[in-house]
Amino acid sequence: MRNVPAGITSALEAGAASLCHVWLIERNDGIVLSFTDHDADITFQGVVCIAATGLTKGAAEQALGAEGSGAVSGILSDGRLTSADVEAGLYDEAGIREYVIDWTAPDQFVLMSSGTLGRIEARGGTSEGASFVAHVEGAAAKLNRIIGRRFTHLCDAVLGDDRCGLSAPSGVCDKRYRTCREAYGNAHNFRGFPDLPGEDFLTLYPRAGDALDGASRRQGSGR
Known part of the structure; x- marks a missing residue:
């Protein structure tokens, strides 16, 4: 059961348009990349979330969570994710978390889901604005791994x-x-x-x- 802050609850009940989604990707080397589907950059948990670079919302909801695995597609337009880093495996097994936050008060947020990037594939020949397909595994997917x-x-x-x-x-x-x-x-x-x-x-x-x-x-x- 999620602990929903009072501010988020009030925004939902009022139908306010101040909520947006944030995704944080933390690589195994400690580097954190953050994205949002909001139309302006947001500082969340000390990290700047780049605007309009978030994952596809519907696919993300289906792929993340406790069960199974899936593909999350989207466009990364800020140039921080490069094909060279993807090919080097720097995003393999990276953690990914999805939040709903109040962009007027980023300290009001709800953790919606979390998972692991099995791998991420760059599509297109440029790092700037390259599209990608992220294969996300939920927590239960680890039970299917062969050890x-x-x-x-x-x-x-x-x-x-x-x-x-x-x-x-x-x-x-x-x-x-x-x-x-x-x-x-x-x-x-x-x-x-x-x-x-x-x-x-x-x-x-x-x-x-x-x-x-x-x-x-x-x-x-x-x-």
């Missing part, structure tokens, strides 16, 4: 890396156990689980002639 190894039929090593163990290999590997064994003779370093039962395991039943010796039936696609 550690995954149990799959295929190898999760990169051909030629330390876990693979091959030095200067040539060719392309499809990450299957058979390819690793027969094409590269590297089965002992295979980093997948080729005998992991697949969905077809659920439909198996004893059949005449089957060898019931406990050996793998090579289920799934890893073999």
